[in-house]
Amino acid sequence: MLDLRAQFSRFLGADPARLHFAAHSxxxxxxxxxxxxxxxxxxxxRLQDGKxxxxxxPVQDGLRAKVAAQLGLPDPRxxxxxxxxxxxxxxxxxxxxxxxxxxxxxxxxxxxxxxRQLARLEEEGLVQVTRIPTAPHATCRDRLVEAARRGFDLIxxxxxxxxxxxxxxxxxxxxxxxxxxxxxxxxxxxxxxxxVDLSRLAGRAFYTAGGYKYAMAGExxxxxxxxxxxxxxxxxxxxxxxxGALAGRQGEVGxxxxxxxxxxxTFDPSGLYRLSAALDWFAAQGLTTAMVRDHAHALQRRFVAxxxxxxxxxxALVVPLEEARRGNFLTFDLPDAETWQARLSAAGIVTDRRAxxxxxxxxxxxxxxxxxxxLGRMRRL
Numbered sequence: 001m002l003d004l005r006a007q008f009s010r011f012l013g014a015d016p017a018r019l020h021f022a023a024h025s026x027x028x029x030x031x032x033x034x035x036x037x038x039x040x041x042x043x044x045x046r047l048q049d050g051k052x053x054x055x056x057x058p059v060q061d062g063l064r065a066k067v068a069a070q071l072g073l074p075d076p077r078x079x080x081x082x083x084x085x086x087x088x089x090x091x092x093x094x095x096x097x098x099x100x101x102x103x104x105x106x107x108x109x110x111x112x113x114x115x116r117q118l119a120r121l122e123e124e125g126l127v128q129v130t131r132i133p134t135a136p137h138a139t140c141r142d143r144l145v146e147a148a149r150r151g152f153d154l155i156x157x158x159x160x161x162x163x164x165x166x167x168x169x170x171x172x173x174x175x176x177x178x179x180x181x182x183x184x185x186x187x188x189x190x191x192x193x194x195x196v197d198l199s200r201l202a203g204r205a206f207y208t209a210g211g212y213k214y215a216m217a218g219e220x221x222x223x224x225x226x227x228x229x230x231x232x233x234x235x236x237x238x239x240x241x242x243x244g245a246l247a248g249r250q251g252e253v254g255x256x257x258x259x260x261x262x263x264x265x266t267f268d269p270s271g272l273y274r275l276s277a278a279l280d281w282f283a284a285q286g287l288t289t290a291m292v293r294d295h296a297h298a299l300q301r302r303f304v305a306x307x308x309x310x311x312x313x314x315x316a317l318v319v320p321l322e323e324a325r326r327g328n329f330l331t332f333d334l335p336d337a338e339t340w341q342a343r344l345s346a347a348g349i350v351t352d353r354r355a356x357x358x359x360x361x362x363x364x365x366x367x368x369x370x371x372x373x374x375l376g377r378m379r380r381l
Contacts, residue, residue, distance in 0.1 A: 001368060002295050004285065008365045010034055019374050022352045023296075023363030024162075024189060024329035027216045029278070036277030040270035055269045056243070063272055066279040067223055070289070071187075071207065072197040080259035081223050083267050085188070085208050086113040088224045091262050092154070092184060092206065093117070093127075094236035101128045102153040107144070109134040109161040111186060137166040137319065141174065148177040155181045159196070160189035160327040163354055164318040167194065167325040175204045182206070182230060188213055192282075193328045194293040203227050211275040214292070214328065214363065216282075221271025226259040238265035287364070296328035296362040302371045303330070303360065310378040312340075318357065329361040347377045 005012060011028035020028060043051050043059075064076035073079070082088060096102040104118060108131045121127040132147055134140050148155055155178050160167045167190070175183055184206040190196050191209035198207055207225040211217030233255050234241070240263035242254050255261040304314050304321055314320075318331040334340055337358040344351050352359045362371075 001298050002287075002291070002364055003367050004030075004364050005367065007031060007281070007285070012365065017348050018350060019348060019370060019377065020350045020365075021360045021362070021374060022350045023361035023365070024165075024213060024327070024359055025352045025361065027213055027361075027363055028365045029216050029218055029274070030281050032277045032281040033217055033274040036273040037270055039277075040273040043273075051269075055272065056240075059269070059272055059276070063276045063279075066276060070192065070196065070279070071225065072199040073202050073225060074199065075202075075258075077258040078202070078225050078227065079223050080226060080262045081221060081267075081272060082262075082264055083220050083222065083271070084113070085111070085186075085210060085222045085224075086117070087264055088206075088208050088222070088262065089113050089117050091234040091236045091264075092182065092231065093121070095231035095234040096153050096182070101126055103127075103151070104129045105132070105144070105147055105152040105155045105157075105181070106130070107132050107134050107140070107157055107161070109163040110156065110158055111162055111188065114156060114186070134161050134164065134166065137161075137164065137323075137325075140166070141168050141170055145173050145177045148174060148179070148181065151179060152181045154184070156184040156186065158186040158189065160187075160193070162189055163331065163357060165189075165327040165329050165331050165359075166319045166323070167327055169325055171205075172200055175201055178204075184208065189327050189329075191215060192289055192292065193296070195289045198225065206230070211271060211278065215275060215278055217271065217275035217278040219271065220268055221275045224259070224262055226262050228258075232257070232261060234262060238263055240265055292364055293328060295364055297326075299362040299366055299368070299371050300328075300330055302368055303362070303375065306372070306375040310375060311381070312378065328363065329359050332358045332360075334358055343381050344378070347381060349374060349377060 007030050008028045010031050064079045067079055068076035104127050118127060118129050122129055132143050187207050187209040193214040204227055210222030212219045241261050243256055243260055307314055316332040316334055318333050319326045333356055337353050337356045340358050341351055341353045
């Protein structure tokens, strides 16, 4: 297994007694990102107003290329950045056909930005939403494919479900069944956590993720891959979306033809610097996302094997270890999950909870030593 703790000295050293096992949420940042944060400040001091030529030029172009390489995208220009994925939710919804409520197909386990926004629009009859239960997980993809054939305007589904850790495969079948629907894949729990290859879907599906979780770069830097020709003119649009828009008719609001058509407006660019530095650091260590997944899964196996005596039953796992289609966190469905989380927190153990589901995340900042320390504290609770 990997031992990269020295590369996370700032985060790990800030509270040496803390055992951070919420790597599916706020992952520690490698030390290299601190210099990147300072570089963003120095760019502003050096160039002031002129900083945007550099940020929206070489800085963004370089980051586009690095993200595209991680995703197997053939053209980095299909990528666009925003401070959060909710901006992309709003712009995509604003692009759908007007005149009737759009028909949306999704699941019961999507991220909060989407589920809240759809629920609010449903209250006023502005969307019609069909939600496919993710359980049982083994048949989820097939049930999505079957439903997609009924015809929708928008299909939005996670690659790894945040509420369980189950990973969908065979998404090409969903794309084929989607017909003329806009297809959006939420990759937040897959990007930089497991291998992602969009080469066969690049012309068909939108894909969104960001730096907050496994990419180890923090908040403020999300991205959207925009397949060419799909949703060319979002109604919710920022003035940056006009950059490069030379072909629009007179009297018509112009848009760029590549991913820039989904750009917003002025933003804090420091996240671009941190994500770029994190990806550079990742490459310099000779790491791959397959290595990250294998390391996390090895830690998961060690954790589950050591659970006897802790009071936490492996039978409560939503996605068992025997299921290879799982992300880098483990989810336990517990009626007393809130109590569990509070007791763990009091012992200096950071986890995450969604209702009755307690989540333990595993990442490359951890080693077997941290897992053993975690189990030791749990036995003493």
